[in-house]
Amino acid sequence: MNNPTLQVSDLTKTYNHGKPNEVRVLQGASLSVAPGEVVALVAPSGAGKSTLLHIAGLLDTPDSGAVRIAGQDMSHLPDRRRTAVRRATVGFIYQFHHLLPEFTALENIVLPQLANGASQKAAEARALALLDRVGIAERASHRPAALSGGEQQRVAFCRALANEPTLLLADEPTGNLDPDTSDRVFGALMALVRDTGLAAVIATHNLELAARMDRQLRLTGGVLAPL
Numbered sequence: 001m002n003n004p005t006l007q008v009s010d011l012t013k014t015y016n017h018g019k020p021n022e023v024r025v026l027q028g029a030s031l032s033v034a035p036g037e038v039v040a041l042v043a044p045s046g047a048g049k050s051t052l053l054h055i056a057g058l059l060d061t062p063d064s065g066a067v068r069i070a071g072q073d074m075s076h077l078p079d080r081r082r083t084a085v086r087r088a089t090v091g092f093i094y095q096f097h098h099l100l101p102e103f104t105a106l107e108n109i110v111l112p113q114l115a116n117g118a119s120q121k122a123a124e125a126r127a128l129a130l131l132d133r134v135g136i137a138e139r140a141s142h143r144p145a146a147l148s149g150g151e152q153q154r155v156a157f158c159r160a161l162a163n164e165p166t167l168l169l170a171d172e173p174t175g176n177l178d179p180d181t182s183d184r185v186f187g188a189l190m191a192l193v194r195d196t197g198l199a200a201v202i203a204t205h206n207l208e209l210a211a212r213m214d215r216q217l218r219l220t221g222g223v224l225a226p227l
């Protein structure tokens with residue numbers, strides 16, 4: 001059987017260890033995501049979603065427990081190697097688009113590809129294909145300020161997938177949008193994810209969106225359990 005794309009085991013993470021303001025965020029969280037599987041992560045604010053996603057995406061380290069990507073244990077890799085694995089395999093989407101304001105939609109998707117060694121021509125072709133896939137190819141030359149909130153997030157999705165990651169981690173990707181827009185933009189994201197066969201963990205407060213994913217987990221008391 002194929003290795004899971006992402007496997008996290010028994011993660012623990014405490015902030016402000018031993019101090020009066022100690023926060024035990026993760027207390028043995030485990031999760032396995034297969035290639036092509038889309039998992040909903042549902043949790044109240046403050047439960048530790050961002051902490052979990054940052055650890056799973058190699059932006060942070062746990063106090064204990066393991067993170068494996070494509071079967072490889074990341075725990076003891078030197079920082080430079082972890083960064084290289086992250087760049088090559090993980091795409092992130094946040095609640096706010098974080099696009100570069102002085103660049104067009106197209107350029108925001110081209111730049112990470114150039115940084116990854118792609119040619120300008122190939123990067124532009126891929127960026128346009130991605131924008132077309134999420135229904136906003138005609139907005140390619142617009143800067144973020146000239147795009148609606150939903151369009152900005154669609155560009156952010158394309159940017160996250162620009163370098164063909166195998167794992168997508170999304171933290172409330174439609175949490176900043178009105179319900180109708182959220183519904184449509186989420187549909188665009190799911191179509192993109194299904195096209196590419198990515199493994200994805202998508203945090204959301206919205207139970208209707210969660211129900212459209214393959215599996216639903218709740219983060220509560222520092223552990224993950226089926227919703």
Ligand code: ADP
Pocket residue numbers: 015016023025043044045046047048049050051052
């Ligand atoms: P969520 O994404 O579910 O809202 P977070 O992972 O951001 O939750 O935070 C979980 C808890 O950990 C919160 O109580 C938060 O205040 C605390 N926390 C997060 N990051 C830090 C940090 N760097 N230092 C201290 N406490 C933190």
